[in-house]
Amino acid sequence: MNPEAQALYEDMKIHLGKFVPDFELYYKAEIAVEINALKKERNAVILGHNYMEPVLFYSIPDFKGDSLDLSRKAATTDKDVIVFCGVKFMAETAKILNPSKTVLLPAEKAGCSLAESITAEDVRALKRKYPGVPVVTYVNTYADVKAESDICCTSGNAIAVVESLKSDTVIFLPDKYLAGNVARETGKHIIFPSISPSPIIASSGGEMRKGDEENLLDVQLIGWNGRCEVHEKFTVEDIRAVRKQFPDVAVLTHPECPPEVVAEADYSGSTNAMIKFVQQSNAPHFLVLTECSMGDNIAAANPEKDLLRLCMVRCPHMNMITMENVRDSLLHNRQVIEVPEEIRVRAFQAVDRMIKIG
Ligand code: SF4
Structure with a gap:
């Protein structure tokens, strides 16, 4: 083992030795050294989401955090290449904020059940149904959905974003439960309208089956039926x-x-x-x-x-990011994330508004 890998192994042994067997630490320390060399060579920054597996999380990211944190880091980096150890919507957000940089997602299929629950056409249909009502989308959505939105939010700033709009009614997409929790916290009523895949009406976080939501006089949040599978x-x-x-x-x-x-x-x-x-x-x-x-x-x-530990659920999408495919992404320049400029510009406005709120 080369001295750099040996030093990294010893450090990881102290911090991760309770969770990760020795042979895995040895093996991954050597890959981490390769990744660090490639990172320098390519003038790259590695962003690591909190859901990355422990060795990867500990050894290679320059910045770690949640979606909002990493979006902020992505917005200010001066590196040429951003490697996103997370899922596709996060890498897209980095590209939206940094159109001139190369953004790499190590696993092409690292998606998200929330992001896949809604399309840009679904948002356009909601806007036709509720004209003039502002649209908030969770950052766990793809770029074309963000482009149809007025502002994005994260789980950390959802309430602040909704309140910032100063609107009686807000369309809040696509996480049914995050919307329900925002409704619960703010005392708002929420509906899940009939163009949603599985129509449901809820009030202050509690659900009731759909009747005629148009008769509700005090609708304040219009939600969607997306859910995080974890x-x-x-x-x-x-x-x-x-x-x-x-x-x-x-x-x-x-x-x-x-x-x-x-x-x-x-x-x-x-x-x-x-x-x-x-x-x-x-x-x-x-x-x-x-x-x-x-x-x-x-x-x-x-x-x-x-x-x-109540560790029954590992996100299958986050789990696709490995030390090996991070190394290969830098080595072979893959998977390069692209967002069409017309979509990027509109999505940027929604993400930028969110970042300014904090
Ligand atoms: S944990 Fe849930 S919200 Fe996060 S990427 Fe996985 S499926 Fe999506």
């Missing part, structure tokens, strides 16, 4: 079962979880906000209901904290 799987029963065994556990949820799960938890926030909560809280145990690599990453960074 966060939708957590249940209230999961939380109650863990509390039975660990009554003093602090339960943290992501706002992409169903509203009743969020209501049962002690705290809900973006991935970054959850990390901060764990760092600042003295709770004897933590249960973090989100993508399971993030639990490992928080535990690695906070060895004095007791992170309980």
Whole structure:
């Protein structure tokens, strides 16, 4: 093993040795050294989402964080190449913000169930149905959907973005549960209109089957039926079962979880906000209901904290990003993300407005 890889292995052993077997640390330390050399050669920056697997997350990103953080980093980088260790909509956002840079996504098929739940034509249909109503889209959407929107949001700033519009009614797409949680927090009523794939009406986060939503007088959020295939799987029963065994556990949820799960938890926030909560809280145990690599990453960074595992769901899309394909993306310049200029310019306005709100 070369000395650089040996030093990296020893460092990773200290921080990740509880989660990752030695042979994997050895193997990946050598790849990390190759990646770091390629990064220099290509004048590249590597952005790593909080859901990356622990060794990759620990060893190669120049910047780590949630979608909003990484969008901000992407907007200010002076490097020629951006390698996005995340999923396609994130790499597209980096390209939207940096049209002159080469943006690489190491796994071509790293998608997202939320991004795939809605098309630009769906948004245009909603705008025809509700003319003049502003459209907020979650950043977990593709560029052509962002281009149809007035402003984007992340899970961390969704409420601030909705409130910034100062509009009685807002179209909020595409995450049904994030919309439900925004409605719950703000006391707004929400409908999921009939052009949605599976019509449902909900009020303040609680659902009822569709009647005639046009008769509702106080509609304030118009949602969509998209769901994160990871966060939708957590249940209230999961939380109650863990509390039975660990009554003093602090339960943290992501706002992409169903509203009743969020209501049962002690705290809900973006991935970054959850990390901060764990760092600042003295709770004897933590249960973090989100993508399971993030639990490992928080535990690695906070060895004095007791992170309980309810790791039943690894995001299959995030899981496609590996050390090997990050190295190959730099080596062979793949997969290059392109966004047609006409779409990019309109999507940029929506993303830029979001970044300015913070
Ligand atoms: S965790 Fe959910 S929202 Fe995030 S990329 Fe995976 S499917 Fe999409």
